[in-house]
Amino acid sequence: MNYPAEQQFAAPAAPAPAFIGQGTAVEQSRAVAEVQAAVIVARQFPRNEAQAIAKMRTGFSQHSLAVRSFFRFRRGSSNVSGETIQFAKELARCWTNIHYGVHELRRDDAAGESEMQAWAWDLETNERASTTFIVPHTRWTSDNGGRRLEDPRDVYENNSNNGARRLREMIFSVLPDWFREQAKEIATTTVEKGQGNKPLAQRIADCIAHFEGLGVTVEQLEENRNRDSSKWTNLDLGQLQIISESIRRGEVTVDEEFPQTRVTAAEIFQQHTESSRQATVPADQEPPAEGAGAWPAARQPGSGAVS
Incomplete structure (x- = not known):
């Protein structure tokens, strides 16, 4: 049997539920009426x-x-x-x-x-x-x-x-x-101005105290802003406030935003070398600075002289 083209390629209708409870029917009617009213x-x-x-x-x-x-x-x-x-x-x-x-x-x-x-x-x-x-x-x-x-x-x-x-x-x-x-421009300006009429120095101090409560040091904050805290601007404080809110909402962690300073292998080797050198030479027998002359005869290591 030949069917019209629109029937040959029509997708089958989704099966309707065999039974609709009274609560479901009421909810459907309410949803339709709510949309129409809106x-x-x-x-x-x-x-x-x-x-x-x-x-x-x-x-x-x-x-x-x-x-x-x-x-x-x-x-x-x-x-x-x-x-x-x-x-x-x-x-x-x-x-x-x-x-x-x-x-x-x-x-x-x-x-x-x-x-x-x-x-x-x-x-x-x-x-x-x-x-x-x-x-x-x-x-x-x-x-x-x-x-x-x-x-x-x-x-x-x-x-x-x-x-x-x-x-x-x-x-x-x-x-x-x-x-x-x-709206974005107004909100950015509001964040940069800060809350209240506090002077900039007081707002910087409050910001540092707030992050210290989160375990973030001043050095980490300054590294994040790429400048000394005494040179922070309203924009810097606004960005730090946004970071604080992101931490509070759980979008970022403190360690992710303020990573700990990593110690390189060269720095570890240098510290070990300096510690070994200081342990080898007693404090009262450190050699004189370069150009300061030779050891005194009574203080040369291994001379056996007693002062």
Whole structure:
């Protein structure tokens, strides 16, 4: 029997569930009604871009939010930096009429992976961005490589961290680039100015004291900034605050950001040689400096003279 072309190549329909419970049916109806209501409200109350810009400027002028707006961590020999999920969510709040979220579509404990979806939707323009991705239940470290996650809490936190990164990009996809760049510039300026009206010297002292509580010395901080602490600027303090927030969130460790000073083999050999030389010659029989003359007769080693 000959069928029309559209029927010959049509994909078979997905099988429908044999039974849908009352709770599932109610939830489906509620979800549809919620989406429809959100779209209607967005059309009835469109965003005011001038008010959105004003809200954004006010929000990112707050130091507490500005510091949490950036991340930084090491990858190999370079540093990776950018905006955080808190930054993206604040932009979505100020822009208004933006829905976003992360869903775990499937979890396979046997295979050790989860299938997830992150999405963002501008209800006014009907612009939607979504991505589906696989998250392995594995935690990677530079020292031990991959480690399988078995604890449900570890799996949840791993999925949340991976989902937050995708969600951030989805929100950025539906927001205007100029809006994001203005917010980034304002937040950077706020971080560099610091909190309150403290003089720069006091802020430097507070920063050093804060990192000393994390086990970081002044020398390590100065090496990170490539300059003496007395020459630090507002930009240096802002970058150190971003590093501190990244450490607090667990994006980077103290040892990764402030590696211990390594001692070379040549330095070890030199220290051993100097120690051996000092142990061979007693302190009261050290030879005179070059050009200072010969040993006194009564003090020459092995002369047998007694003073």
